[in-house]
Amino acid sequence: MDQATHRIQIENLSKAYGPVQVLKDINISVPEGRFVALIGPSGCGKSTLLRTIAGLEKITGGTLRIDGQIVNDMPPRKRDVAMVFQSYALYPHMNIEKNMSYSLRLKRSAPEAIRQSIAGVAETLGLGHLLERMPRQLSGGQRQRVAMGRAIVRNPKVFLFDEPLSNLDAALRVHMRAEIRKLHHRLHATSVYVTHDQIEAMTMADHVVVLRAGQVEQQGAPLALYEKPANKFVAGFIGSPAMNFIEGVVGPDAQCVLFGGAARQQVELGRALPPGQPVWIGLRPEHLRLQGEGQSVQGVVDSVESTGSMTFIALNVDGAPQPLLVAHPGTVTAAMGDVLKLYIAPQQIHVFDKTTELAL
Amino acid sequence: MNKLLSRFPRENGFEITLAGFALLYLLLFAGLPLLYNIVLSFQQVDLMEPATLLRPFAGLANYRDVFSRPEAGQVLSNTLQFVGLSLLFQVVIGFLLAMLFLQDFPLATFMRGLFLAGWIMPGLVVGVIWKLLFAGDYGVLNHVLTQMGILHSKIFWLSDPQWSLYAVIIANVWLGVPFNMLLLSVGLAAIPADLYEAAELDGANAWQRFWGITLPMMKSTLGAVVSLGAIMTMQQFDLLAALTQGGPANSSQVAQYWSWQLSLQTFEVSAGSAVATLMMVLVLIVAVIYVRSTRNERMV
Numbered sequence: 247m248d249q250a251t252h253r254i255q256i257e258n259l260s261k262a263y264g265p266v267q268v269l270k271d272i273n274i275s276v277p278e279g280r281f282v283a284l285i286g287p288s289g290c291g292k293s294t295l296l297r298t299i300a301g302l303e304k305i306t307g308g309t310l311r312i313d314g315q316i317v318n319d320m321p322p323r324k325r326d327v328a329m330v331f332q333s334y335a336l337y338p339h340m341n342i343e344k345n346m347s348y349s350l351r352l353k354r355s356a357p358e359a360i361r362q363s364i365a366g367v368a369e370t371l372g373l374g375h376l377l378e379r380m381p382r383q384l385s386g387g388q389r390q391r392v393a394m395g396r397a398i399v400r401n402p403k404v405f406l407f408d409e410p411l412s413n414l415d416a417a418l419r420v421h422m423r424a425e426i427r428k429l430h431h432r433l434h435a436t437s438v439y440v441t442h443d444q445i446e447a448m449t450m451a452d453h454v455v456v457l458r459a460g461q462v463e464q465q466g467a468p469l470a471l472y473e474k475p476a477n478k479f480v481a482g483f484i485g486s487p488a489m490n491f492i493e494g495v496v497g498p499d500a501q502c503v504l505f506g507g508a509a510r511q512q513v514e515l516g517r518a519l520p521p522g523q524p525v526w527i528g529l530r531p532e533h534l535r536l537q538g539e540g541q542s543v544q545g546v547v548d549s550v551e552s553t554g555s556m557t558f559i560a561l562n563v564d565g566a567p568q569p570l571l572v573a574h575p576g577t578v579t580a581a582m583g584d585v586l587k588l589y590i591a592p593q594q595i596h597v598f599d600k601t602t603e604l605a606l
Numbered sequence: 607m608n609k610l611l612s613r614f615p616r617e618n619g620f621e622i623t624l625a626g627f628a629l630l631y632l633l634l635f636a637g638l639p640l641l642y643n644i645v646l647s648f649q650q651v652d653l654m655e656p657a658t659l660l661r662p663f664a665g666l667a668n669y670r671d672v673f674s675r676p677e678a679g680q681v682l683s684n685t686l687q688f689v690g691l692s693l694l695f696q697v698v699i700g701f702l703l704a705m706l707f708l709q710d711f712p713l714a715t716f717m718r719g720l721f722l723a724g725w726i727m728p729g730l731v732v733g734v735i736w737k738l739l740f741a742g743d744y745g746v747l748n749h750v751l752t753q754m755g756i757l758h759s760k761i762f763w764l765s766d767p768q769w770s771l772y773a774v775i776i777a778n779v780w781l782g783v784p785f786n787m788l789l790l791s792v793g794l795a796a797i798p799a800d801l802y803e804a805a806e807l808d809g810a811n812a813w814q815r816f817w818g819i820t821l822p823m824m825k826s827t828l829g830a831v832v833s834l835g836a837i838m839t840m841q842q843f844d845l846l847a848a849l850t851q852g853g854p855a856n857s858s859q860v861a862q863y864w865s866w867q868l869s870l871q872t873f874e875v876s877a878g879s880a881v882a883t884l885m886m887v888l889v890l891i892v893a894v895i896y897v898r899s900t901r902n903e904r905m906v
Contacts, residue, residue, distance in 0.1 A: 302803050323809045335804040339822040348818070349808035400808070 253278045253404055253436040254299060258308035261291075261298060261460075268294050269460045272308070276404075276453070279434040283451035285441055287483070291460040292440045296406050299438060301325050313403055328397035329406040332413065334389045336381040336396075343377040346396045367395045370429075387418045394426070398433070405437040411446065423450060444484055448472070456480050478603035481528050481596055487558070487573060489528045489596070492543075492566045496523045503527050503597065505565040513541040516592035524600035529590055531558075531573040538589040545570055547584045552577055561586060640886065647879035668880040675877075677856045677864075684771055685840075685861040688778070692839045695779040697832060700786025705820075707787070708794050718791070725784035733848020736777040740764050740849070767857035770850050774858050777849060778842055785838075786831055793827030794820070829899030836892045840885060861885050 254276040261269040269291045276282050284292040297303040298310065301322035310317055317325055336345050343364055344351075350360045368374045371391045381389060390410060397405055410426075411419045427450050430437060441447050447454050448468040455465040456479075464476040468484075475481035481489045494505030500518045503525060505511055513527065529543070545561030548569045552558075557578040560569035572588060580586060597606045647668055649661040672678060707718040724732065739746045740763035751757040763773040797820065805815045843862055846852065852859035852867060861881055869878025 300803075300807060302806070322803075322806045323811065325807075327807065329804070329807050331800050331804060333798070333800055335798070335800040337801060337804070337819065339825075348805070348810075352809045352814060352818075396804075396808075 252276060252311075253280075253313060254438065255311040255314075256299075256308070257311075259295075259298065259305050259310060260307035261294060261303060262306045267460060269298070269305075272462055274455055274462070274465065276436060276438065278436055280453055281430050281437045281439065281451050282453045282455060283439045283441060283447035284455050284457060285444055285447040285483075286457035286463075288442060289459075290457040292442075292457050293408055295457070296329075296408055296438060296440045299404070300327055300329050300406055325404075326400075326402050327404040327406055328400050328402040329408065330390075330393045330397055330410045332409045334381075334393040334410075334413075336389055336392055338381055341378055341380055342373060342384070342392050345381065345392060346399050348396070349400045363399055367399050370398070371395050386414055387422065390414060390422060394429070398429075398435075403436065405435050407437065407439040407441075409440055409442065411441075412443075419446075426450065445486060448484070454484075456483060474605070475528075475596065476605055478526055478528065478598040478605075481598070481605070485530055487531045487571050489530050490534075490566060490568070490570045491526045491528050492563060492570070493600070494525055494527055494565060496521050496525060498522070505563075507564040511544060511563075513543065513590075513595060514592055515595060515597065519597065519606055525606065526598040526600060526603070528596035528598060529570070530594065531571045533590050533594040534570075534572045534574075534588040535590070536572075536574060536578060536586065536588065540589050540591045541595065542587045542589050543570065544585060544587050547580050547582050547586055549582065550578070550580050559586070561588070643879050643886070644883050646875060647883040649876060651875040651879075653873055653875065664876065668876040669884075672877050672880045672884075677859065680856055681859050681861055681864050684857075684859055687771060688775055688842075688860045689836060689839045691772075691775050692778045692782060692842075693832060693835050695775075696782040696786045696835055696839075697790075697828070699779065699783050700831070701790050703783065703787045704790035704794055707791060718787070721787060722784045724781060725788075729781065729842070729844035730848050732777065732781050733845045736773075736780070736845075737764065737849055740773050740777075764850050765854055767854050770854060770858040774846060774849050777845055778839065781842075781845065782835060782838065786835060789831045789834070790824070790827060793824050793831075797823045826899050830896055833892045833896030833899065837889050837896070840889055840892075 252275045254274070256272055256274045259269060259272040260267065272295060274282070284295060286292050294303055298305050299312075301317065301320060305318060312325055312327070337348065340348065346364050346367065347360050350363065364377070365374070368377060371394060373388070373391055373395055376384065376388060376392075381392070384392065390413075393410065407426075411422050414422060423446060430450075439447075439450060451468060453465065454468050454471055456463045456471065458479055464471060464480045471480060471484045475484060478491065482491070492505050494503040496502070496519045497504045497512060498521045500521045501516070502512045502514045503519075505513075505527070519525070534543075543563060545563035545566075548560040548562050550557065550559050554577070555575070557574045557576065557580075559572040559574065559578065559580055561572065563570045570588075598604060599606055645659075648664055648666075650664045650667075651661060655661075703718075703721065707714050742748065742760055742762035742765065745763070747763065748757065748760045752760070761769055763769050801819050801823070802815055805819050810818055840862060842860075843866065846858070846860065846863045850858040852863045862885055865878045865881035865885065867878075868874045868881060
């Protein structure tokens with residue numbers, strides 16, 4: 247692998263606190279200018295992984311390279327990485343200008359050069375009129391911007407984001423999401439972004455890494471994860487609303503899956519699997535239709551929620567641990583207790599091994 | 607008075623009674639003596655008639671008398687050294703210990719607890735212990751220092767006028783360090799860890815993080831600690847009583863002890879009251895600084 251084009255290279259990285267292994271055998275490489283999202287449920291180790299890149303946590307195994315250089319034992323201040331903290335971590339005793347210029351002042355840059363780069367970044371982020379203010383006088387969104395500005399001013403090798411939008415309200419979050427994306431488009435800065443919000447990961451990143459219990463479950467382009475999840479966990483984690491699962495068995499003809507207990511149902515897969523194998527079938531809510539062709543699943547309506555543009559119907563189906571959720575565009579007339587038939591194209595049916603949970 | 611009463615959310619009398627007891631206590635045992643002391647400092651006091659309130663008005667004569675005494679200059683200089691040096695070392699050592707015990711090492715909390723032992727002991731007991739340590743012929747301090755080769759001849763800490771003030775200051779520093787350490791630990795623990803992490807990523811080394819983050823963030827705590835320490839040092843009495851009683855030859859005499867000696871040993875009550883009133887004004891000034899610095903703390 248050509249190391250020069252990879253800003254960050256993580257090989258077999260592991261991290262343990264005493265006997266507790268929090269990161270296991272992580273391999274990720276981030277090409278220059280790429281935006282990578284680390285995503286997973288809380289406690290999966292995504293923030294710890296980010297902090298090992300920053301140098302705030304020591305790794306206990308493997309190698310970590312930045313710009314081809316091994317940085318395993320390099321202190322954070324020598325790594326030339328900038329981080330935007332979840333809490334923003336603005337220095338409360340410094341005004342916005344001093345906050346943003348702290349690193350440049352430590353480097354003893356020329357005052358005129360500092361003034362110019364602060365002015366430039368402040369302009370970009372719309373902070374020009376706030377430079378004299380103290381952090382406590384700013385709103386959440388403004389603080390978030392200052393935290394980004396403080397990182398941008400440094401022009402570092404790598405930007406690290408630790409759930410930077412989780413303290414903002416929903417509307418502001420959507421707005422800042424677009425803004426960070428635009429900023430990345432313009433600066434082409436290599437970025438690693440930690441989030442638990444899969445929409446953030448899907449919409450912002452070029453490359454998404456899904457973590458669970460300290461291990462990489464799958465990584466790739468956002469749509470690749472959505473279309474070809476490697477296992478049941480990734481399939482359920484990526485996509486909103488989450489994928490529906492039904493327990494079943496591959497039929498004797500090897501082409502279909504049988505499920506539904508007494509009220510036996512079956513779906514054709516259009517491909518062969520070993521007959522008699524226990525499986526999970528995964529159906530995305532947005533792929534299920536009330537009319538159409540292809541395979542069908544039948545169930546009893548449990549609840550109907552309409553938002554105007556979308557209608558969410560939950561159906562009770564035998565073999566599904568949770569009611570099957572359907573996301574249907576427009577309004578649909580259905581009432582509790584109705585029996586509905588849902589259609590799905592065979593190529594949109596995901597199948598996972600019952601025990602290994604790997605995609606088949 | 608109505609305004610004061612309206613501050614109580616429910617005027618059922620219970621809260622007022624409770625507050626009343628505290629106020630009455632303060633008024634009787636702190637307010638009246640303070641006032642009486644101020645009054646005394648402007649009067650000509652005749653010990654033949656101690657039980658009278660109306661005495662001849664002396665104007666500023668008592669204050670002039672105090673300042674014209676030969677030992678006044680030395681007492682002033684001693685008091686300034688006693689307060690200044692005690693504060694300096696208490697705060698610096700307390701700060702260093704607070705930072706030390708904030709590090710994560712085995713038994714850190716237990717050892718920090720041990721340091722508080724000195725603080726919970728009465729000043730008089732601490733004085734007696736230090737008297738044993740300081741003793742010229744059989745004292746532990748001299749023994750250790752000569753064994754280590756630092757001293758070649760014994761220092762008579764408490765009876766040598768060159769050393770007596772510093773001996774008292776050393777004991778007072780020891781007595782005040784735990785209190786400083788405790789308050790400063792609380793202040794240090796309140797600084798969010800991510801500020802240090804952000805500064806570290808911004809390129810600050812340990813020294814720069816201390817000057818750039820720790821010290822500015824500790825400003826209000828330090829203000830409070832310094833003012834409280836100043837007040838406590840200016841009130842330090844039992845340690846002096848146990849160690850040197852201001853001697854030898856006033857070499858360790860400080861204002862608060864002098865005031866007591868004047869009033870209650872040589873019975874120059876007017877002069878003693880004048881010194882006490884001057885000290886009170888000083889303490890009041892520091893108290894105002896303290897209140898202001900804690901108010902700032904709340905604003906951040």
